Amino acid sequence: GQQLNQSPQSMFIQEGEDVSMNCTSSSIFNTWLWYKQDPGEGPVLLIALYKAGELTSNGRLTAQFGITRKDSFLNISASIPSDVGIYFCAGQSLANAGGTSYGKLTFGQGTILTVHP
Amino acid sequence: EPEVTQTPSHQVTQMGQEVILRCVPISNHLYFYWYRQILGQKVEFLVSFYNNEISEKSEIFDDQFSVERPDGSNFTLKIRSTKLEDSAMYFCASRRRLAGGPYEQYFGPGTRLTVT
Numbered sequence: 001g002q003q004l005n006q007s008p009q010s011m012f013i014q015e016g017e018d019v020s021m022n023c024t025s026s027s028i029f030n031t032w033l034w035y036k037q038d039p040g041e042g043p044v045l046l047i048a049l050y051k052a053g054e055l056t057s058n059g060r061l062t063a064q065f066g067i068t069r070k071d072s073f074l075n076i077s078a079s080i081p082s083d084v085g086i087y088f089c090a091g092q093s094l095a096n097a098g099g100t101s102y103g104k105l106t107f108g109q110g111t112i113l114t115v116h117p
Numbered sequence: 118e119p120e121v122t123q124t125p126s127h128q129v130t131q132m133g134q135e136v137i138l139r140c141v142p143i144s145n146h147l148y149f150y151w152y153r154q155i156l157g158q159k160v161e162f163l164v165s166f167y168n169n170e171i172s173e174k175s176e177i178f179d180d181q182f183s184v185e186r187p188d189g190s191n192f193t194l195k196i197r198s199t200k201l202e203d204s205a206m207y208f209c210a211s212r213r214r215l216a217g218g219p220y221e222q223y224f225g226p227g228t229r230l231t232v233t
Contacts, residue, residue: 103220
């Protein structure tokens with residue numbers, strides 16, 4: 001099946017620093033989504049990307065959909081303590097042979113972010 | 118803001134017992150999903166459901182698993198005979214149906230299933 005490689009696995013940063021994480025795949029995705037998960041809770045959608053090359057921001061978060069459709073990155077600027085959590089990328093596959101995409105998401109392994117005040 | 122809800126938040130069951138996990142997707146959404154996350158691991162796709170039938174399922178979703186939309190609001194995942202390795206967080210997700218997208222999926226808070 002499709003595999004996503006997400007890096008880094010973990011990051012320990014000081015409050016105020018910028019953060020960057022990325023995902024790469026051997027397969028093409030037509031949508032990239034970035035989620036944040038707090039302990040014991042469900043993934044919360046941060047940013048969705050639909051076009052190759054697209055750069056999208058959501059407050060201090062910026063994400064890009066790679067030109068090759070096989071990668072994406074997420075940047076967090078001026079980190080704050082509440083940014084702590086696990087960040088997951090997720091790719092959505094191209095439509096199947098019937099032309100319908102049912103929306104199955106393939107997740108990366110996650111990046112654990114720790115922010116020191 | 119509408120959200121996906123799931124019950125129970127935590128279910129403890131004995132090996133071999135049947136469990137039913139319940140979800141209420143966002144009301145105008147038409148695609149529904151179940152995912153699971155074993156402790157410390159990534160989220161894995163189980164099944165997608167559209168128009169009252171399974172549209173796609175993973176290798177994990179074997180004959181022990183089934184899904185149902187018994188009424189206009191609930192979406193359930195049943196595990197017929199639980200195994201120890203079924204212990205995980207189970208997430209329900211849903212999305213709208215729009216031609217050409219967007220394909221944003223919204224997740225519920227999860228049900229923690231513990232099989233003893």
